[in-house]
Amino acid sequence: MREITYADAIREAMSEEMRRDSRVIFIGEDIGVYGGAFGVSRGMLEEFGETRVRDTPISEAVIVGAAAGAAMTGLRPIAELMFSDFITLAMDQLVNQAAKNRFQFGSQGAIPLVIRTPAGSGTGAAAQHSQSLEAWVCHVPGLKVVIPSTPYDAKGLLKAAVRDNNPVLFFEQKLLYRTKGEVPEPELSEDHIIPLGKADIKRSGHDLTIISYGRMVQESLKAAEKLAGIGIDTEVLDIRTLVPMDRQAVIASAKKTGRVLIVHEAVKTGGFGGEIVSTIADSEAFFYLDAPIKRLCGLDVPIPYNPGLEAGVVPSSAAIYTSALELMEQRQLMQGAT
Amino acid sequence: MAVSDTVLLELYRKMQQTRFFEETAAHLFSLGKVHGTAHFCIGEEASGIGVGHALKNEDYILQTHRGHGQAIGKGMDMKRMMAEFLGKETGCCKGYGGCMHIADFSVGSLGANGIVGGGLSLAVGAALTQQYLGKNNVTVCFFGDGATNQGIFHESLNLASVWKLPVIFVCTNNLYGMSTHVSKAMNITDIAVRAASYNMKGISLDGNDVITIYKETLQARDYVLQHGPMLMVLNTYRWMGHSKSDAQLYRTKEEVDEWKNRDPIKQLRKTLLEERHIPVKKIEEIDQEAEIDVEQALAFAEQSPEPRLDSILADVYAD
Numbered sequence: 001m002r003e004i005t006y007a008d009a010i011r012e013a014m015s016e017e018m019r020r021d022s023r024v025i026f027i028g029e030d031i032g033v034y035g036g037a038f039g040v041s042r043g044m045l046e047e048f049g050e051t052r053v054r055d056t057p058i059s060e061a062v063i064v065g066a067a068a069g070a071a072m073t074g075l076r077p078i079a080e081l082m083f084s085d086f087i088t089l090a091m092d093q094l095v096n097q098a099a100k101n102r103f104q105f106g107s108q109g110a111i112p113l114v115i116r117t118p119a120g121s122g123t124g125a126a127a128q129h130s131q132s133l134e135a136w137v138c139h140v141p142g143l144k145v146v147i148p149s150t151p152y153d154a155k156g157l158l159k160a161a162v163r164d165n166n167p168v169l170f171f172e173q174k175l176l177y178r179t180k181g182e183v184p185e186p187e188l189s190e191d192h193i194i195p196l197g198k199a200d201i202k203r204s205g206h207d208l209t210i211i212s213y214g215r216m217v218q219e220s221l222k223a224a225e226k227l228a229g230i231g232i233d234t235e236v237l238d239i240r241t242l243v244p245m246d247r248q249a250v251i252a253s254a255k256k257t258g259r260v261l262i263v264h265e266a267v268k269t270g271g272f273g274g275e276i277v278s279t280i281a282d283s284e285a286f287f288y289l290d291a292p293i294k295r296l297c298g299l300d301v302p303i304p305y306n307p308g309l310e311a312g313v314v315p316s317s318a319a320i321y322t323s324a325l326e327l328m329e330q331r332q333l334m335q336g337a338t
Numbered sequence: 339m340a341v342s343d344t345v346l347l348e349l350y351r352k353m354q355q356t357r358f359f360e361e362t363a364a365h366l367f368s369l370g371k372v373h374g375t376a377h378f379c380i381g382e383e384a385s386g387i388g389v390g391h392a393l394k395n396e397d398y399i400l401q402t403h404r405g406h407g408q409a410i411g412k413g414m415d416m417k418r419m420m421a422e423f424l425g426k427e428t429g430c431c432k433g434y435g436g437c438m439h440i441a442d443f444s445v446g447s448l449g450a451n452g453i454v455g456g457g458l459s460l461a462v463g464a465a466l467t468q469q470y471l472g473k474n475n476v477t478v479c480f481f482g483d484g485a486t487n488q489g490i491f492h493e494s495l496n497l498a499s500v501w502k503l504p505v506i507f508v509c510t511n512n513l514y515g516m517s518t519h520v521s522k523a524m525n526i527t528d529i530a531v532r533a534a535s536y537n538m539k540g541i542s543l544d545g546n547d548v549i550t551i552y553k554e555t556l557q558a559r560d561y562v563l564q565h566g567p568m569l570m571v572l573n574t575y576r577w578m579g580h581s582k583s584d585a586q587l588y589r590t591k592e593e594v595d596e597w598k599n600r601d602p603i604k605q606l607r608k609t610l611l612e613e614r615h616i617p618v619k620k621i622e623e624i625d626q627e628a629e630i631d632v633e634q635a636l637a638f639a640e641q642s643p644e645p646r647l648d649s650i651l652a653d654v655y656a657d
Contacts, residue, residue, distance in 0.1 A: 073464045097459070
């Protein structure tokens with residue numbers, strides 16, 4: 001299979017869906033001539049023209065609100081927010097309007113809307129351009145939340161999101177944009193749809209499960225490789241879609257290995273990891289656990305500027321490796337106690 | 339432009355329906371039959387009715403929390419409105435929304451909004467759909483004076499202007515944002531001047547003169563289809579408090595009484611009798627019919643079943 005970047009995969013998904021369905025339009029800041037702040041939409045203006053690839057003023061609230069209004073009335077917009085931190089500027093439109101309108105109007109109509117937005121640290125952009133705010137939107141019924149970890153998933157999940165009849169928050173990972181991975185050729189892509197709500201076992205193992213999403217899946221896979229070197233067989237479960245979450249996959253993997261480490265870049269307090277923990281803890285998987293469930297997350301701080309500090313406040317493959325070892329030792333300690 | 343007697347009688351009927359609908363709703367509150375809250379537009383009926391009646395079925399409106407007149411003006415069924423007010427399964431929103439979220443997509447109502455200015459950005463999107471699909475239709479966004487101080491007002495009018503979208507932004511200026519008088523909330527007296535920032539046409543009208551509002555809306559419809567959005571400010575007054583729990587300490591009885599003398603319904607009735615020479619019997623018939631319509635709506639609502647809890651999760655997401 002050919003290899004393309006995460007950014008290319010996203011562009012292909014959008015372009016294919018726009019060719020397939022004239023109701024799909026694309027709006028956002030600097031997505032046209034500029035090609036998007038991260039170059040994701042480069043070339044799309046030339047193919048689709050200004051009526052379908054629409055540059056907007058710097059007005060995040062009306063970007064999301066207008067996209068929702070267009071979705072309510074028959075279009076299927078993709079809206080780009082240049083940085084996911086900027087959802088703060090569009091919260092009413094997202095939370096009170098897009099998420100609620102179908103329900104509060106007695107399920108009249110639908111809101112087929114995708115909001116694509118880059119998240120995460122690692123670019124030296126400091127506290128207002130580096131956050132991972134996905135947990136906020138998971139707390140709002142009516143929204144779906146997707147965070148892909150590979151080019152393959154990015155393409156398949158985005159195509160599914162565009163075809164979904166609900167508002168979907170699609171968090172892209174800045175540090176993954178330039179990473180490459182296998183993705184089917186475009187002519188085979190019609191079938192490359194990954195349903196929302198299905199987790200994926202990125203690596204199968206028996207000793208320990210790491211549950212993660214987004215860029216931390218890649219860090220977890222690196223750690224798992226290293227753990228294999230010392231005889232620890234690690235499963236890496238990529239939940240891919242936070243809402244709806246594939247609870248069965250989480251429970252099944254926890255039952256299989258009995259030891260669970262949850263890894264995300266977002267800060268720990270109020271983070272989505274807590275939801276994964278409780279999914280396991282109040283299921284039958286609880287009785288299969290050999291050790292307490294552990295969370296490795298971003299420190300409870302804003303993202304700092306200094307490169308050393310920036311890297312230090314979010315999990316790395318080395319920190320994941322260490323946490324996994326601690327989890328294995330904890331098990332030995334528990335066995336020793338009994 | 340002359341407005342026919344038939345149209346004037348329809349405007350009169352819809353204003354009376356709105357008045358009776360809200361008086362009935364207020365009475366239900368006093369009887370303790372309704373929980374939650376409601377925001378009444380009594381005294382402001384000309385704005386919702388005059389605008390709504392000038393629109394086509396395929397045109398869109400986005401209403402405010404004070405939107406019963408706007409909904410009736412656009413042709414919404416009062417039975418389903420009253421059922422929604424009582425939270426019944428047969429309500430236009432299945433009892434999920436209440437009167438702050440009245441919506442009926444089948445008549446072009448994209449819903450009332452509980453957030454001040456909440457409809458503004460949605461209206462931009464609805465008009466984008468109309469423009470993109472080449473429809474010959476417009477979107478009307480209703481909002482109050484208070485909403486013009488929200489940031490989203492600026493973003494929405496600016497983008498609608500840049501994209502030349504067919505939106506009529508209708509500001510019902512009733513002089514108070516809850517308790518705060520407009521003079522304490524903005525340093526201008528004519529809200530229509532705000533349109534100038536967007537190189538947009540802005541007009542200010544007597545919000546109690548339903549005939550003028552109707553005629554101006556017909557013209558605005560044509561205008562926005564050709565030139566892009568405009569702002570229409572309707573200066574009026576709400577007779578009742580902000581919501582059911584308002585002691586109205588911020589205004590005098592004299593001020594309220596003065597505006598009651600400018601009752602938009604009485605004004606139209608006077609025109610019908612004195613200028614159009616409609617027999618009083620005919621007008622009284624309409625009064626009675628409007629009252630019966632509301633009574634029937636209430637009976638329908640009261641007889642309707644409560645919504646069921648067991649299917650509620652299925653209504654959060656579309657298939």
